[in-house]
Amino acid sequence: MLQVQHIQKSFPRTGEVLKDVSFTLKDGEFLSVIGPSGAGKTTLFRILNGMEACDGGTILYAGVPFESARGRDKRAVQRTIGTIYQDFCLVEVSSALKNVLNACLPEMNTGAALLGRFGPVRREKAAGILREVGLADKLDEPVKRLSGGQKQRVAIARALMRDPAVLLADEPVASLDPVTGRQILELLRQVQQSRGVSVLMNSHNLELSLEFSDHIIGISRGQVVFDGAPGDLTEEVLERIYGGAGVSA
Amino acid sequence: MRRRVSRPLAAAAFAAAFLGAACFTGCDLSVLWSRRSHLTDIVSEMIPPEWSFVGTVLPLLWTTVQMSVTGTVLGAALAVPAAMVCAGPLPGPRALKKLARFGIQLLRSFPALILALLATFFLGIGAFAGTAAITVYTFAIITRLTYEDMESAPLGPYTALQALGAGPVRAFVHSVFPEIAHAYLTNALYLLEGNVRHSAILGYVGAGGIGLLLNEKVSWREYGKVGMILILLFLVVYGMEALSAVLTRLVQHELTISPTGRRLLIGAAAGLFAFCTLTLPSPDLSRTSLRMVRVMLDGMLHPDLELLLRLDSSGLAYLLLETAAMALVGTCVGVVVAVPLSFLGSGRFFPAPVAWFFRTVVAAVRSVPSLIYGLIFIRVCGPGSFTGVLTLAVCSVGLLCKRFSEAIDALDLRSVYALEAMGISLPARILHAVFPQLVPQITSGTLYRFDVNIREASVLGLAGAGGIGAPLIFAMNQYAWNEVSTLALGMIFLAWLVDLVSSNCRKIS
Known part of the structure; x- marks a missing residue:
């Protein structure tokens, strides 16, 4: 589904953040990227969703090159990617339904997009997805009145609205309490299984990552130091990833 | 990073600026007091209205x-x-x-x-x-x-x-x-x-x-x-x-x-x-011509340098200083009067009829355009920048009260109730529980008002109340576009300066 080959990135101030990062996300797989703060997880994530350009390497979404695409081509690939953020990135004053409908903006013609005329078909689809993520009674509620877990459900619904092939999740449970966090990951796994979506998640939460993932990538100081199944993560490997900084479970 | 500025030093600088500006604009409360009958006469002649x-x-x-x-x-x-x-x-x-x-x-x-x-x-x-x-x-x-x-x-x-x-x-x-x-x-x-x-x-x-x-x-x-x-x-x-x-x-x-x-x-x-x-009347374009626009542009592109460099009371520097001084003193007086008045006008601290009375008085003060105050005060204090100061002070009271009252209405009163439960008096409650919450709004309201007063001050020139407005309007009416250009540049400079000062004040506070 997603092939990442030899990605490099450096910033003027912090120097090299990603050094030759390569891995593959298979169809319908749940992959977690783990590593200490500052390992380069968020930069990798921003490169994968197209908000940051990389200095070298290749990214292929379903075989289509992404890192070199510009304008219309780039947006065409972006439309197959659903993104979920730690801080939800929802329009707080708009309703849950409106936030989900916003995902349709790229495919609409200019007038309808600027005026927000989404039409009954899209509305029905958005309402259906909100019901699927368990928010049947919150469609018209402004997002600012929802709890953290409910907000993340709206964000997942927004990502699903475009029927994505890949879901990118940047620390999706970091702002949530442990119980809600687990519920959100259960929802992600359910979506992955029922819709056959591949999920790539950045996470600090080692325990939940091990429990929910099929595949783990460990990053330390911008390099991949582990690529394998959760069962292969030994104490020694963890030591290599977190470098004696202690394992944050 | 916040820059630390010594508070006593800032306060002293501010006091010096205020006193300097007050002297410069010829503020003299004894004049106002001795000629107060002129003011009451005008007001009493307005009642009953025709x-x-x-x-x-x-x-x-x-x-x-x-x-x-x-x-x-x-x-x-x-x-x-x-x-x-x-x-x-x-x-x-x-x-x-x-x-x-x-x-x-x-x-x-x-x-x-x-x-x-x-x-x-x-x-x-x-x-x-x-x-x-x-x-x-x-x-x-x-x-x-x-x-x-x-x-x-x-x-x-x-x-x-x-x-x-x-x-x-x-x-x-x-x-x-x-x-x-x-x-x-x-x-x-x-x-x-x-x-x-x-x-x-x-x-x-x-x-x-x-x-x-x-x-x-x-x-x-x-x-x-x-x-x-x-x-x-x-x-x-x-x-x-x-x-x-x-x-x-x-x-x-x-x-x-x-x-x-x-x-x-x-x-x-x-x-x-x-x-x-x-239903708006259509524009009268009979006097408009390309030639007029060309003359105007030509004049505007050649500012009057003599006016710019002149140092007496008709020069640009003096006019700008006078405008700024009027705005400074007017705003400060306005704030000092507006703060207690806005408490009196708040239903949260005083009984509803009292609050309503003060609110209506302030609304009445606010509804009169500044120029009218200028024309009235000029009958009392004569032409000059003191009249401008009085006018700006009264106008500032009207608008600042509105802003402050809104801030008072939005206050979180729990800390006030906590002090009340400890048996602390109303003035002390206002001073220790209300004031600290209001400081940001008072500061930003005051700075905003100062910014507005700089512009208002230039309008007052029309009433003969000093500042850069009168020469600007005369120059425009005489089609002296090169003078207009110089004076307009001065106003742009002043507005820019005030913007700079107030954004720095916001950072410090």
């Missing part, structure tokens, strides 16, 4: 309302695309953004009256020129406020929509617009009520509305008629403020109405706007 004059006043008052409604709506609507050009987050050439911001800052340097006078040269005498001036004035202010709001809105949702593949404009419209919509509408409503006051004086320069009649009656000392005009103006301003308060609460979701009610309201607003706009 009721028979209503028929003459109403059509002109309607034109005034018309000018402000059309001007505010058009200006606010044009401000949206302009603010998008200026706003940092949207892509676009940096040079264009800088240029657009600079243009907005230029427009913002001038009071509506000067813009109106300029408009009469292009659009002829009449309400059309006034409407154009109010449109430009509103446009400049709302554009500035809106792009600042756009830049402080959370950008996460904007980035998220872009990551979904939406183009920047679509993403912006659907992520940032909803977040700033209520601030935008609140600002527009706030300007709408202010614009009624501004429109009321545009007649002085021939730009339509009630101003000309008001000027005439003040000059002829027909105070009964002046009283009648002021009462009607008060009613209109009061009505506008009440309407805008209700609409603001609707915008901020403190009030809710049914979808049908909402549609009716939008329909009524659209109908009012259409009616106001369509």
